[in-house]
Amino acid sequence: MAVESSPAASIDALAHALQGVGYHAPRSLVTAVFLALKLQRPLLLEGEPGVGKTELAKALSAVLSRPLLRLQCYDGMEQREALYEWNHTGQLLHMNAARHSAAPDQIEREVYQERYLIRRPLLQALQAPAPGAVLLIDEVDRADEPFEAFLLEYLGEYQVTIPELGTIRAEAAPLTLLTSNRTRDLNDAVKRRCLYQWLDYPDxxxxxxxxxxxxxxxxxxxxxxxxxxxxxxxxxxxxxxxxxxxxxxxxxxxxxxxxxxxxxxxxxxxxxxxxxxxxxxxxxxxxxxxxxxxxxxxxxx
Ligand SMILES: Nc1ncnc2c1ncn2[C@@H]1O[C@H](COP(=O)(O)OP(=O)(O)O)[C@@H](O)[C@H]1O
Ligand SMILES: [Mg+2]
Missing domain, CATH: 1.10.8 (Helicase, Ruva Protein; domain 3)
Known part of the structure; x- marks a missing residue:
């Protein structure tokens, strides 16, 4: 058996490593993943339900020893579930405790600190230390168009802008997989930012x-x-x-x-x-x- 230095060193090594965790992938799919890693581009996986799209993200997380962060999409999903929200209870308690000792604008600065920030998968992915996370944006065809538009900044530049904190850039490009069961066509702008792979039923x-x-x-x-x-x-x-x-x-x-x-x-x-x-x-x-x-x-x- 060949001894591979790193599962991401070559297409063969990646295919072999995936097989090692029970994921049998056609070469075209392994090539697409290899390129997504090398070019640091998101990969859009389309195919019928049950062809192994979600499973691929899990297998890659195992093979690359990167944490898997998963965002399950649905119609009406909001940014705060994908990116971040503020811990309102914590902020309220802070305001109550500080209201006699600090000026209002100081309190305002204090409640918008990172300690009151609740990180959701996209932000967690951006802030994951090297070698970076695997981010699975699953069934993106279930989300609505405003959500797709919201994803553009992340997909294009691996960064997001939080009004109170500024722009947050990825420390290490997350391996980002989007999946779609193709219940509708995705926005062209999303597709342009991604590599694309169609998954067929296996032979x-x-x-x-x-x-x-x-x-x-x-x-x-x-x-x-x-x-x-x-x-x-x-x-x-x-x-x-x-x-x-x-x-x-x-x-x-x-x-x-x-x-x-x-x-x-x-x-x-x-x-x-x-x-x-x-x-x-x-x-x-x-x-x-x-x-x-x-x-x-x-x-x-
Ligand atoms: N290439 C594969 N190698 C091994 N098992 C697979 C593969 N593709 C799919 N499976 C099996 O099929 C199941 C369904 O795959 P899943 O990734 O959930 O499909 P999808 O996300 O495309 O709907 C997985 O739990 C896994 O057991
Ligand atoms: Mg799935």
Missing amino acids: RDRELAIVRSQVPQASAALTEQVTQFVSRLRNQPFANAFQRSPGIAESVEWAKALVALDTLVLDPEVIQDTAGILFKQREDVAALLPLLDQLLAPEAA
Whole structure:
């Protein structure tokens, strides 16, 4: 086995290190991460749910020994949840204690000190010491446009401006990953500031490796059948029958369930009984059943 000096030294070293923590990445994705590190640019990851976007940030945090800071986006999210807010209770107590001994503008200066600042993930990322944090801005497509606009200064310059404290610049560029399930198109200005990588469902070999490593108790034959079945589901002509294809997490969970049921060979009955693991929508479960024979048919030569 090659001895690598640092996981970030080369694309191969990074791929190897990610695999070491159980994350199997295609080379294009490892290259994108490598470049994000080298060029100190944020990386926007887009792809269907369950293809490994969030997991990548966790794996990178482990591999690079950098703290993971996570911002889960949602509609209506405010800056104070992303960046900072003031500890109002602390400020009030301070004002009460100081009101007889200090002049009002001195008190005002005192309550806007860093000790009353509550740091949220973006600010924590900027202030993390070298080598810097991994900042995951997860599901940014769920946030609204004003929030995207707010991110621009951070994404472009790794800095933010806090009115009471001035501009805060990163001590070490955080490895910043944005993810999107593509429920809507992101603002062009956000995209321009980021490197971009589309994550596809894994090919069969990669999914086989993932399921093997996460469900080692499954027989080789069962793992093969699971990955082949799921891969067929996701591809034409079957994919169109479903609203949402199963992700990697579903394959893994399905393999675990089949092991728990002592399944040796996939058959229509066991698939029907466990379809709720693959699909989380009633319509998709219903659409699966009439296709089972075709899905289970031996592969055309
Ligand atoms: N490349 C991968 N290697 C190993 N496991 C993976 C990989 N991609 C996804 N997984 C598994 O699938 C699950 C779902 O992935 P996740 O990152 O939550 O998807 P997303 O954020 O794209 O919706 C993870 O918890 C992990 O177990
Ligand atoms: Mg995710």
